Amino acid sequence: MSKVRVLVGTHKGAFILSSDGKRKDWEISGPFFAGWEIYHMKGSPVDTNRIYVSQTSGWFGQIIQRSDDGGRTWATPGGEKMPTPGPEPPAPSNKFAYDTSAETGAPLTTHQWYDGTQHPWEFKRVWHIEPSLTDAETVYAGVEDAALFRSNDGGKSWHELAGLRGHGTGPKWQPGAGGMCLHTVILDPGNPDRIFIAISAAGAFRTDDGGKTWKPINKGLHSQYIPDPNAEVGHCVHHIAMNPMKPGVLFMQKHWDVMRSDDAGDNWREVSGNLPTDFGFAIDVHAHEPETLYVVPIKSDSEHFPMDGKLRVYRSRSGGNEWEELKKGLPEKDCYVNVLRDAMAVDRLDDCGIYFGTTGGQVYCSPDSGDTWTAIAHELPAVFSVEVQTLP
Amino acid sequence: MMGPATGNSGSARPIRVVLPQHLRTLAKVGAEVTLEVAAPVTLRAVLDRLEADYPVLSGTIRDHETKQRRPFLRFFACAEDLSHDSPEAPLPEPVVNGKEPLLIIGAIAGG
Numbered sequence: 001m002s003k004v005r006v007l008v009g010t011h012k013g014a015f016i017l018s019s020d021g022k023r024k025d026w027e028i029s030g031p032f033f034a035g036w037e038i039y040h041m042k043g044s045p046v047d048t049n050r051i052y053v054s055q056t057s058g059w060f061g062q063i064i065q066r067s068d069d070g071g072r073t074w075a076t077p078g079g080e081k082m083p084t085p086g087p088e089p090p091a092p093s094n095k096f097a098y099d100t101s102a103e104t105g106a107p108l109t110t111h112q113w114y115d116g117t118q119h120p121w122e123f124k125r126v127w128h129i130e131p132s133l134t135d136a137e138t139v140y141a142g143v144e145d146a147a148l149f150r151s152n153d154g155g156k157s158w159h160e161l162a163g164l165r166g167h168g169t170g171p172k173w174q175p176g177a178g179g180m181c182l183h184t185v186i187l188d189p190g191n192p193d194r195i196f197i198a199i200s201a202a203g204a205f206r207t208d209d210g211g212k213t214w215k216p217i218n219k220g221l222h223s224q225y226i227p228d229p230n231a232e233v234g235h236c237v238h239h240i241a242m243n244p245m246k247p248g249v250l251f252m253q254k255h256w257d258v259m260r261s262d263d264a265g266d267n268w269r270e271v272s273g274n275l276p277t278d279f280g281f282a283i284d285v286h287a288h289e290p291e292t293l294y295v296v297p298i299k300s301d302s303e304h305f306p307m308d309g310k311l312r313v314y315r316s317r318s319g320g321n322e323w324e325e326l327k328k329g330l331p332e333k334d335c336y337v338n339v340l341r342d343a344m345a346v347d348r349l350d351d352c353g354i355y356f357g358t359t360g361g362q363v364y365c366s367p368d369s370g371d372t373w374t375a376i377a378h379e380l381p382a383v384f385s386v387e388v389q390t391l392p
Numbered sequence: 393m394m395g396p397a398t399g400n401s402g403s404a405r406p407i408r409v410v411l412p413q414h415l416r417t418l419a420k421v422g423a424e425v426t427l428e429v430a431a432p433v434t435l436r437a438v439l440d441r442l443e444a445d446y447p448v449l450s451g452t453i454r455d456h457e458t459k460q461r462r463p464f465l466r467f468f469a470c471a472e473d474l475s476h477d478s479p480e481a482p483l484p485e486p487v488v489n490g491k492e493p494l495l496i497i498g499a500i501a502g503g
Contacts, residue, residue: 035414059464059498060414060452076448094451 004347005070005389006365007051008357009038012381014053016071019376023353023367026376032074033065037125040342043389044131044139051389052139052155054126062125064093064141064155077155092157096123096141096149099160106166111145112174121145121165128342130185134192142182146173146199148211161211164197169216169233176200176236176255183341184237188264189244196250196265201226201236204252206265217265221254238281239341243290251293251320253283253341258295260320271320276307282344286369287352291319294354294370296339305336313356315370329373330364337362342385349390357383404428407438407483408493412465415453415496419446424493433488435467436479453496468495 006017013031032038036055044050053065053074066077078093098121099105110118124144132138141149141158147165149158173180181200188194193210196217203218216232226234236255243249252259252268256279259268272278277297286292295314299307306312310333313326337360347353354366361380366373407429416423427441436459443450454461459479461467466475470484470492486492 034417057414059412059462060418061462062451063418063448078447092447092450092456095456097457 002349003391004349004353005043005048005391006345006355006363006376007041007043007071007385007387007389008363008377008380008383009041009053009342009385010357010361010381010383011037014038014041014055015377015380017363017376021349023347023349023365023376024374026365028377029071031381032071033063036063038384039125040128040385040387042129042131042387044136045133046131047136048389048391050131050136050154052129052131054129054141056125062094062096062123064126066155077153079156093155096126096143096158097160098123098147098165099162104162105160106162109165109170111170111180112172114175118171121147121170123147124179127181127183128185130187133187133189140185140187140195142185142197144179144181145175146180146182146202148182148185148195148197150211161207163207163212164205164214167205167214167216169202172231172233173199173202174234184240186240186242186250188247190247194247194264196240196242198237198240198252200238201255202233203235204237204240204265217261218268219266220261220268220270221259222257222270223255225255239283241284241293243285243287245288246290249290249319251283251285253280253295255279255301258283258320271316273316273321273323275314275323276312280339281341282339282356284344284346284354286354287346287348288350289317289352289369292317292369293320294344295323296344296356298338304338309334309336311335311337311358313354313366313370313373326366326370326373328371329366329375335360340384342387343383345386345388347388347390353388355386355388357386359383404430405433405488406490407433407441407487408490409438409442410493410495412496412498414498415449418452419448421446431488433483434480435474435477435483435494438483438494439479464499466497466499468497469493 002021008015013034015030019026033055039054041053049070051067055063065074113119126141128142130140137154148161184198186196198204205214207214221235223235238253248264250261258272260271280298311330314323337358344356357363359382363377365376
């Protein structure tokens with residue numbers, strides 16, 4: 001019988017929730033890296049025993065951790081073994097240096113600060129890790145201040161794909177409330193040269209040449225909170241989701257508005273429809289139904305909690321516009337948590353499971369595509385990210 | 393005020409360093425580590441030795457390239473704040489002779 005492994009990054013460590021295909025009884029292991037912020041953890045689709053972790057701290061900086069045995073043991077991938085380093089010289093696997101070289105890099109410029117002045121680009125942390133679809137040694141990292149890095153050696157060393165930062169619009173990019181973060185990385189399963197990324201608050205970008213050059217893909221986005229609501233860049237895209245069966249179709253949860261593109265991001269149209277509020281962070285697509293998507297509506301940009309204290313997932317089975325409220329098993333009152341952008345995921349079992357974590361430390365699972373929900377973890381630290389591995 | 397050390401150049405000395413909790417768990421060590429540091433024993437020499445012996449700590453106390461102290465960390469020894477001293481300045485004599493540790497401390501800023 002298939003199994004699932006839910007990877008949960010929290011404010012104070014990482015946790016792994018495991019169950020069989022019934023997804024009824026769960027075993028929780030962790031905390032791993034206790035006390036550190038775990039912005040994201042994700043398994044390789046090529047080797048499910050390999051899991052990459054972004055471990056970070058405002059005090060001590062960035063650490064990358066890797067497991068090659070499904071999360072039982074961990075090590076920094078640069079060979080920084082403790083207490084005695086290994087025979088090979090250690091590589092600084094936590095070194096994320098912007099590429100300013102003449103050959104492949106781009107000069108470090110400035111970006112817009114909160115007050116509109118220009119501010120230097122500074123590395124702060126890794127928000128999102130995206131392992132390659134075809135090679136367990138290749139992995140991407142979206143970082144703050146916004147840039148995309150790639151490792152071709154299992155996380156030992158990282159190199160910036162500087163064409164994105166050097167696109168030329170950088171001085172117009174600005175931080176959202178969480179910082180100027182590159183938080184979404186989507187690899188196109190049908191085209192290895194095509195990558196989608198999203199930045200708060202710059203917008204979405206796409207490369208069609210493996211990361212050398214990038215173009216903004218924000219046409220159709222309308223954001224009242226920026227001087228030009230239809231600007232080429234500057235939009236606060238919160239998250240993008242794609243079903244691998246239809247890689248040209250993208251769904252976006254923007255600051256406000258749920259959006260859809262049918263041409264790989266070249267054009268977007270709003271599909272918020274009858275949502276009670278179209279503000280939110282998380283969005284995902286059903287594993288087997290490319291027109292079934294999920295969002296968690298949040299009241300507003302100043303009130304980051306559900307409407308009326310009722311935690312609700314909304315599902316559209318028509319690719320947007322028509323939404324149904326999913327509430328069976330979710331809190332009916334006095335619920336004032338948030339669901340962050342990387343805190344929703346789906347498994348790939350026949351009856352697709354949907355998962356999300358909250359800033360209140362709960363992780364919810366629906367083993368029936370959203371019809372019913374159960375808390376599979378009740379009192380973890382605030383959940384930053386949720387990913388799911390479907391195991392044989 | 394403790395006077396700076398003037399140890400003989402080149403001779404290695406056992407230097408005690410107390411790490412904050414997060415770095416202890418990262419490096420898989422206890423509260424205090426002892427490093428063999430050649431004289432003159434400066435902050436830079438101690439941190440160079442610490443990162444050489446525990447490479448996982450590279451980048452966690454100071455920047456990989458600029459070697460600047462991370463903003464939320466401070467250095468203390470013998471009840472003195474050394475955070476803003478030159479990294480080339482000799483450390484106080486009690487640190488050099490092993491009687492007192494160098495303290496690496498995270499700023500108290502919530503979390």
